[in-house]
Amino acid sequence: MKVLILDDDKRICNLIKSLLENYFGKTFETIDVVSNSKDAINAIQRTTYQLFLFDIHLGKDTSFDVFNTIEKNKEKIIFITGHEKYALNAIKVEALDYILKPIQTQEFKTSIEKAINKIKQESKDNSVHEFSKKQENSLMLKAIENIKLIKLNEIVYLEASGAYTDVYLNDNIKITVTKHLKDFENKLEGTGFFRVHNSFIINTLKMKSISKKDGLTVEMNSQKTIVISSRRKDEFMNFIKQHLEI
Numbered sequence: 001m002k003v004l005i006l007d008d009d010k011r012i013c014n015l016i017k018s019l020l021e022n023y024f025g026k027t028f029e030t031i032d033v034v035s036n037s038k039d040a041i042n043a044i045q046r047t048t049y050q051l052f053l054f055d056i057h058l059g060k061d062t063s064f065d066v067f068n069t070i071e072k073n074k075e076k077i078i079f080i081t082g083h084e085k086y087a088l089n090a091i092k093v094e095a096l097d098y099i100l101k102p103i104q105t106q107e108f109k110t111s112i113e114k115a116i117n118k119i120k121q122e123s124k125d126n127s128v129h130e131f132s133k134k135q136e137n138s139l140m141l142k143a144i145e146n147i148k149l150i151k152l153n154e155i156v157y158l159e160a161s162g163a164y165t166d167v168y169l170n171d172n173i174k175i176t177v178t179k180h181l182k183d184f185e186n187k188l189e190g191t192g193f194f195r196v197h198n199s200f201i202i203n204t205l206k207m208k209s210i211s212k213k214d215g216l217t218v219e220m221n222s223q224k225t226i227v228i229s230s231r232r233k234d235e236f237m238n239f240i241k242q243h244l245e246i
Contacts, residue, residue: 001119002030002047006040006063007055007080015103016053016080023109027116037065044069049076050119056081076119078111127243131192131205139187141167141177148175152191156222158184158201172222194239197229204244 003020007013013033020028032047034040036058043049044066052070054063056079063079070077082101096118097111135153150169159166160181167175185195195201196218208219216228216236228236 001028001050001116003028003032003051003053004040004043004047004049005031005033005053006035006037006058006066007033007053008035008058009055010035012055012080012101012103016108019103019105019108020112024112024116037061037063040066041069051115052077054079057083076115078115124243128192128205131243134191135203135205137191141175142179143175143177150175152188152193152203153205155193155203156206156220157203157224157226158193160199168222168224170222172224192243194236196226196232196236200226202226204240210240 005013005016007016013035017031017033020031028051030047032043032049034043040054040063054066054077056062056064077095078097078099079095080099080101080103084100096115099107099111132153136151138149138151139155141148141150150167154169156168156170158181159168161176163178163180165177165179165181165184167177169175181195181199181201184193184201188201192203192205193201194204202218202220206221208221208223211217211219215230216233217225218228219225
C-alpha cells in the first residue's frame with residue numbers, strides 16, 4: 001500500500017512516518033510526506049495512494065482544499081489535527097477517521113488497523129466484482145466434433161487429458177477440447193481462474209470449500225475435490241487472501 005502524509009509540522013510528519021514504519025512496515029511500501037496543499041495535489045496526480053493522513057490546519061489553508069482532488073477516495077482519509085472544531089467538517093466529508101493531537105500511539109494504531117482492513121476488504125470486493133464481470137465473456141472451445149462458445153462463469157474447472165483438455169461446466173457437463181491446459185492458463189489469467197496443479201485449473205469463484213487436512217484440497221460446487229500441488233500451495237493461498245478471503 002501507498003500512503004500520503006500531509007502536515008506542515010515536520011516533527012509530526014516524522015512521528016507519523018516512524019509509527020507507520022515501526023508498526024506497519026510490511027504493509028506500506030511507500031510513505032510520502034508533503035507540507036502543503038499544492039505539493040499534496042501534485043503528489044496525488046503522480047501517484048495512486050491507498051491511504052491519506054492529513055492535518056487539517058495548514059497555515060492560512062486547510063487540507064479540505066485537497067478534498068476535490070481525492071473525492072472518490074474520501075473514505076480513505078484519516079484527519080490528524082490539534083483543532084477539535086474541525087471534527088464536524090471531517091464527518092461531513094465522510095472521512096475514514098479523525099485523530100486529535102497530541103497523537104496517542106494506541107489510538108493511532110487502532111485507526112490505521114481499521115483503515116488497512118477496510119482497504120483490503122474493498123480490494124477483495126473489487127477483485128470478485130472484476131472477476132465476475134470478466135467471466136461474463138465467452139471462450140471459444142474447439143471440441144473434437146464442433147466449436148462451442150461458453151461463458152467463463154459456466155466453467156467450474158479444467159483438467160489436462162494428454163494433448164487435450166477436459167472442460168467441466170456447471171452440472172458436470174464435460175467438453176473435450178483439442179488444446180493443452182497451458183493454452184488455457186494464459187487465456188484465463190486475471191479472470192479468477194488459478195492453476196492449482198499440473199493437471200487442473202479451477203474457477204476460484206466456483207469453490208465450495210478449502211480443506212487443509214492431509215495437504216490442501218478444494219471442493220468445487222460440482223462436488224469435485226481437487227488436490228492443490230505442494231509447490232503451488234503458497235501461491236494459491238496468497239491469491240485467495242489477496243482476492244477472495246473475507
